[in-house]
Amino acid sequence: MTQPLRLQRSRAKGSRLVSPDGRRVVYCGRPGPFANPFTVAKFGEYWAGLHFIRWLLGSGWRDFEQERRRELIRRLPSIEDCHLSCWCALPPKGKTDGCHAAVYLRLFGMANTYARLRAEVEKNARKGR
Numbered sequence: 283m284t285q286p287l288r289l290q291r292s293r294a295k296g297s298r299l300v301s302p303d304g305r306r307v308v309y310c311g312r313p314g315p316f317a318n319p320f321t322v323a324k325f326g327e328y329w330a331g332l333h334f335i336r337w338l339l340g341s342g343w344r345d346f347e348q349e350r351r352r353e354l355i356r357r358l359p360s361i362e363d364c365h366l367s368c369w370c371a372l373p374p375k376g377k378t379d380g381c382h383a384a385v386y387l388r389l390f391g392m393a394n395t396y397a398r399l400r401a402e403v404e405k406n407a408r409k410g411r
């Protein structure tokens with residue numbers, strides 16, 4: 283079984299993403315629960331990706347859209363093992379994919395960080411938030 287991939291959506295008429303191996307493909311753009319609230323239009327590709335990482339991991343933007351962040355983290359287990367699609371161009375071979383959907387794929391491989399985020403969200407749920 284191959285690893286889940288980050289796929290690029292195309293605006294070309296009639297184009298449709300096909301899963302390379304039968305896994306589900308989950309769209310991570312807007313609108314949707316897995317979209318990046320930091321838009322490329324407003325922040326540029328580089329900063330949209332970087333702000334997203336800091337916001338998701340809780341190391342920055344701590345007063346920004348926290349209910350949305352918690353809801354996103356609660357839903358992450360539902361997209362583990364899925365291919366994730368977004369509009370962002372794929373990076374050149376060997377370069378890091380700056381797209382936020384690729385951040386999810388990396389996060390799933392970071393067991394401790396992923397467990398910490400999920401524990402934080404569960405703790406908040408018990409507090410009634």
Ligand SMILES: [Zn+2]
Nearest residue numbers: 368370381382
């Ligand atoms: Zn993207």
